[in-house]
Amino acid sequence: MDESARLIERFEEHRPRLRAVAYRMLGSLTEADDAVQEAWLRLDRTDTSDVENLAGWLTTVVARVCLNMLRSREQRREDPLELRMPDPVISNEKGVDPEQEALLADSVGLALLVVLETLAPAERLAFVLHDMFAVPFDEIAPMIERSPAATRQLASRARRRVQGQAPVPDPDRTRQREIVNAFFAAARDGDFEGLVAVLDPEVVLRSDGGVARARHTVVISGARTVAGQAVTFSRFSPFVRPALINGAAGVVVAAEGRPLSVMAFTVTDGRIVAIDVLSDPERLHRLDLTVLDD
Structure with missing residues (x-):
């Protein structure tokens, strides 16, 4: 297997997780795919031979791309109180296919995504990466140009809002x-x-x-x-x-x-x-x- 094919294979291993990160960040399936594609383009033109944790590197790239997309969306929004319904993931009642399972792990219901839409971009990034994907605050902080302590506070504030407005559904x-x-x-x-x-x-x-x-x-x-x-x-x-x-x-x-x-x-x-x-x-x-x- 040549180096190009090996790089593609390594990226595809991480694609489901990257798409899950992007969907939680953006609430849009199309934009999530765009963010993942941008991560691939950056990987393809970057020498990552000295990158020990490719999953972490790719997650950081996708998160930064999503953060920029959220900030751009916020600037275009005429009404700051405008409700935007996230893209629904529709499945047959017989079951969710494996690709959707990866996308919806941790019970990412539409009500939760609606609440995430109300968060400021930096709050959303801090909450999604830390609470949903266990990324340490000291790795998140540089993405939003905050200290780890300030990043922790952003995630905590977002967590309180989510817990107050996005009830956990019955599992049955x-x-x-x-x-x-x-x-x-x-x-x-x-x-x-x-x-x-x-x-x-x-x-x-x-x-x-x-x-x-x-x-x-x-x-x-x-x-x-x-x-x-x-x-x-x-x-x-x-x-x-x-x-x-x-x-x-x-x-x-x-x-x-x-x-x-x-x-x-x-x-x-x-x-x-x-x-x-x-x-x-x-x-x-x-x-x-x-x-x-x-």
């Missing part, structure tokens, strides 16, 4: 599906109290309809408020297709092969605590729904 997918099915059954029947019964009192519904719509972001909370909104879902009942969304029970609403929305549910202690909806036509158009075919 079968139970998750039962709760989600009960939600749609109540919505279909117009059973307002039935909806309230499966919703946590503090449930949050977040929806991203895309920039083409006048009100492209909506956030509402409270069981009775969300139940009132959910009653309107009844007309979509015939088009609901069960799916795993980022490894948890959810649905894709599709009519005649055309996706209308993706709905991710976070079920904690037997009740729905978060509903995250992507209904942006432009982004939905790019989704591959063949994964739902039997």
Whole structure:
């Protein structure tokens, strides 16, 4: 095997982890792939013969690329409070394929990624690298031009926000599906109290309809408020297709092969605590729904 082929092989060994880092950093599958590709280009034109820890070197490169992308995104954002729904990872209920398993390790639910979207770029990098990938603070600090102590504080602040706003889902997918099915059954029947019964009192519904719509972001909370909104879902009942969304029970609403929305549910202690909806036509158009075919 020549040196070029050996380099490609070594890089491919690390690709799943690098893509997982980038997805958590960016919440975008396309941008994550771009960041990983940039890491490959830099590796290909760099002499790494004296690099003892190639995995660490590549992780640092991907993290720096993602940090620059996040900062650029932040500068372009007109409204600092604008909600951006991360790209969902859609799987068949029969199971998540190995590539997706690597991407979704550590239960990276959509609700968690939504909270990560609210973090400042440096906070997000410190939290993702340290808490999710066990990168030491003294290695993270140079990336954001902070001291290790300051980097630790950034991660701690991000951790408190995540713990306060991104509840941990129940691990039993079968139970998750039962709760989600009960939600749609109540919505279909117009059973307002039935909806309230499966919703946590503090449930949050977040929806991203895309920039083409006048009100492209909506956030509402409270069981009775969300139940009132959910009653309107009844007309979509015939088009609901069960799916795993980022490894948890959810649905894709599709009519005649055309996706209308993706709905991710976070079920904690037997009740729905978060509903995250992507209904942006432009982004939905790019989704591959063949994964739902039997």
